[in-house]
Amino acid sequence: MNYLGTLDYAVIGSYLFVLVVMGFYLQKKASASMDDYFLAGKSLPWWAIGISGMGWSLDITGTMLIVSLLYILGPRGLFVEFRGGVPLGLIFVMAWTGKWHRRSNCMTGAEWQAYRFGPGLPGSFARVLSAVAGIVFTLGMLAYLVKGVGLFLSTFIPVLTPLQCSLIMVGVATLYTVTSGFYGVVYSDIFQAFLIFAGIIVVTVIAVTNVSSGQELAELSGRISGNSDWMTSLPQIQTDMPRAYEMYECLLMFTMFLVLRNLINGFASGNTPQYFAAKNERECGRIACLWSSLLMFRWPMMIGYAILGLYLVEGMFPDMAVLDQAVQLIHQNLPDIPKAQWPDTLSRIANNSVDYPQIAAGLEQILGGSWRETIHMLSFEGGVNAEKVLPAVLLHYVPVGFKGLILVTLIAASMSTFDSTINLAAPLFTRDIYQTYFRPKSSNKELLTVTYIFTVLLVATGFLMGYTTKSINEIWGWVTMGLGSGLAVPGMLRLYWWRFNGQGFAIGTFAGMAAAIIQKLIWPELAEQWQFVILTIISLTFTIAGTYMTKPTDRSVLENFYKTTRPFGLWGPFRDTLPPTVQTALKKENRNSLVSLPFIFVWMISLYMMPMQLMIRDFRAFGISLIFFAVAVAGIFKFWVGNHHSTDALEALEAGK
Structure with a gap:
């Protein structure tokens, strides 16, 4: 597609x-x-x-x-x-x-x-x-x-x-x-x-x-x-x-x-x-x-x-029962998937189906030939993943x-x-902690450098937290x-x-x-x-x-x-x-x-x-x-x-x- x-x-x-x-x-x-x-x-x-x-x-x-x-x-x-x-x-x-x-x-x-x-x-x-x-x-x-x-x-x-x-x-x-x-x-x-x-x-x-x-x-x-x-x-x-x-x-x-x-x-x-x-x-x-x-x-x-x-969803799944069947198939073959990694797992199955031959064959039988497109709509619990509705609509409805x-x-x-x-968040560290209690006489250049470093570390930590989160x-x-x-x-x-x-x-x-x-x-x-x-x-x-x-x-x-x-x-x-x-x-x-x-x-x-x-x-x-x-x-x-x-x-x- x-x-x-x-x-x-x-x-x-x-x-x-x-x-x-x-x-x-x-x-x-x-x-x-x-x-x-x-x-x-x-x-x-x-x-x-x-x-x-x-x-x-x-x-x-x-x-x-x-x-x-x-x-x-x-x-x-x-x-x-x-x-x-x-x-x-x-x-x-x-x-x-x-x-x-x-x-x-x-x-x-x-x-x-x-x-x-x-x-x-x-x-x-x-x-x-x-x-x-x-x-x-x-x-x-x-x-x-x-x-x-x-x-x-x-x-x-x-x-x-x-x-x-x-x-x-x-x-x-x-x-x-x-x-x-x-x-x-x-x-x-x-x-x-x-x-x-x-x-x-x-x-x-x-x-x-x-x-x-x-x-x-x-x-x-x-x-x-x-x-x-x-x-x-x-x-x-x-x-x-x-x-x-x-x-x-x-x-x-x-x-x-x-x-x-x-x-x-x-x-x-x-x-x-x-x-x-x-x-x-x-x-x-x-x-x-x-x-x-x-x-x-x-x-x-x-x-x-x-x-x-x-x-x-009506057009994708005329029979809504196939959603639960597809999810059960994936869980049966990959029983230890944590919910936080469910989207990444679906992405790997769709993009590297040769690594999952049994799942790919089953999904094609259940969802049809377009299963690589519709697989992303599956929720961890079964049914439609409502959090994927927006990107799916954009993908299929907008020229x-x-x-x-x-x-x-x-x-x-x-x-x-x-x-x-x-x-x-950045000034909370730079101004309220670093400058106030550690370096009161720090120059503007030093404070900007500290802000840059802190921001990068803050974003990296937030990124790791997001990766381990089950859902938004x-x-x-x-x-x-x-x-x-x-x-x-x-x-x-x-x-x-x-x-x-x-x-x-x-x-x-x-x-x-x-x-x-x-x-x-x-x-x-x-x-x-x-x-x-x-x-x-x-x-x-x-x-x-x-x-x-x-x-x-x-x-x-x-x-x-x-x-x-x-x-x-x-x-x-x-x-x-x-x-x-x-x-x-x-x-x-x-x-x-x-x-x-x-x-x-x-x-x-x-x-x-x-x-x-x-x-x-x-x-x-x-x-x-x-x-x-x-x-x-x-x-x-x-x-x-x-x-x-x-x-x-x-x-x-x-x-x-």
């Missing part, structure tokens, strides 16, 4: 060449100082950072994962991706946490700990643990990205295994990220955004032209996915799920867990380069709003892939030339996430529900409770991080909702115990923090010291921020759901969503937009009057 044409390869090669050239072109500008390298000198316009943020939220792995969930569940797959594919943290950043962090003038989230807890031992302890936790979280993200890139590209380059494909792409991404810093992150993301939108248009048009009616799609989806409620937009109490996805059967309950988890994580959000790099605090909300809005275009593309996947464009679109999305993730759904579930839950409680309390101290933060962070790693090593099959419950309780227990076992933070540090950040929550002893006019202004600002939150939430969910409802021709559900959307927009204008202008009392407070 002709997987890609010459034009497709030319498009991909040109794209990678432009990225590398862009990285070296921006190297001089990025290397002027650490502030330039990691935050682009806080000189970029808010709309550029917002577009870059959208690119950070798009990647091959995440798109494959969400398409797989939409293929299985229909529009309801959106609720499973409250894990992270739906960036609910942005509603908190948009409402208040972004501007709170920007007011610190820090460079990293770890440096922010010294601003919150002071420069002494408690603040240093918290800073180091925050940096280590951020690096560990990045390793999980890199493993997730590496796994997906390999699975995706190996479908189109059959002479390479998933491992080799991910190695090539990660190498290119590391090269241009290391050379250009945050300038490269933003400028490359803007360049890649145009490619992403072009790909979205092409896929959406192809999907729309293939659906003749909603009734036809309802019948097809029920027959192929095995889910009679595929067209439904709301999570249900009990949902039919295929093997390996049983944890989502109680979809409504799982969604409630995810909402609770996002509340905890969201209250702690905003400590990323996008907001530290904003010109001022007001632009933080605009960045988050634009970021959220642009992600709306992702959902019609992904439901489009899912719809085309239903048609494709030559456009295929290269869509491939570049998805590669660009993955590169955007990769470079932003690296840029987030598994690693994403652990990163968001396991490790993320273990780190969320200390991150939240640091903003809203004056008594919380650096020791409590460090102890809680260490306990949550260690518990998540131990769980991953010893009990990897633990359901995601129980990862959330158990690890949150462990982190909360150690956080509270560590706080009350040690002394409070120095009052002068807390006074400076409260005066500059102006958070709400348990800050009574410091709020009461302010003049009455300032207290009144603060209460109004904070009240409007809190009231705007549910409106922003409804706005985001309806914004993402409506395009999918149009794509599946469910116009009644679209009309209901549109009503919710209109009410949410009205609330945003009243409480969020109206909250942008600081009162005279707050401006006087900022000026220290």
Whole structure:
């Protein structure tokens, strides 16, 4: 089969060449100082950072994962991706946490700990643990990205295994990220955004032209996915799920867990380069709003892939029973295959069938003469591997030339996430550990060299983790529900409770991080909702115990923090010291921020759901969503937009009057 044409390869090669050239072109500008390298000198316009943020939220792995969930569940797959594919943290950043962090003038989230807890031992302890936790979280993200890139590209380059494909792409991404810093992150993301939108248009048009009616799609989806409620937009109490996805059967309950988890994580959000790099605090909300809005275009593309996947699987496997037969044949002949190496094993069988004569003969008998093409659709458990739906659709539905464009679109999305993730982690080591505690007087050149070396080692470690991961759904579930839950409680309390101290933060962070790693090593099959419950309780227990076992933070540090950040929550002893006019202004600002939150939430969910409802021709559900959307927009204008202008009392407070 002709997987890609010459034009497709030319498009991909040109794209990678432009990225590398862009990285070296921006190297001089990025290397002027650490502030330039990691935050682009806080000189970029808010709309550029917002577009870059959208690119950070798009990647091959995440798109494959969400398409797989939409293929299985229909529009309801959106609720499973409250894990992270739906960036609910942005509603908190948009409402208040972004501007709170920007007011610190820090460079990293770890440096922010010294601003919150002071420069002494408690603040240093918290800073180091925050940096280590951020690096560990990045390793999980890199493993997730590496796994997906390999699975995706190996479908189109059959002479390479998933491992080799991910190695090539990660190498290119590391090269241009290391050379250009945050300038490269933003400028490359803007360049890649145009490619992403072009790909979205092409896929959406192809999907729309293939659906003749909603009734036809309802019948097809029920027959192929095995889910009679595929067209439904709301999570249900009990949902039919295929093997390996049983944890989502109680979809409504799982969604409630995810909402609770996002509340905890969201209250702690905003400590990323996008907001530290904003010109001022007001632009933080605009960045988050634009970021959220642009992600709306992702959902019609992904439901489009899912719809085309239903048609494709029907054409490939008129008799779905052959899928289980083929998988049983492979397991019988290769009984010791670990799930993590399943994709590589299928690739070897397809590309080197002479080494597996018995399996090849059996697969040809079961799947037919095109078995080398369809074998990649087999899941480890039997049935269709939903995570392969996206590349299979691209391979079979998109014509030559456009295929290269869509491939570049998805590669660009993955590169955007990769470079932003690296840029987030690198300063945690260079600035918060190396420069602060080992070489305070190190030159800019030395710091850049250390950053380059650390980045390469970080990527290599993440690559090894990705190779041993069973599936992208598994690693994403652990990163968001396991490790993320273990780190969320200390991150939240640091903003809203004056008594919380650096020791409590460090102890809680260490306990949550260690518990998540131990769980991953010893009990990897633990359901995601129980990862959330158990690890949150462990982190909360150690956080509270560590706080009350040690002394409070120095009052002068807390006074400076409260005066500059102006958070709400348990800050009574410091709020009461302010003049009455300032207290009144603060209460109004904070009240409007809190009231705007549910409106922003409804706005985001309806914004993402409506395009999918149009794509599946469910116009009644679209009309209901549109009503919710209109009410949410009205609330945003009243409480969020109206909250942008600081009162005279707050401006006087900022000026220290």
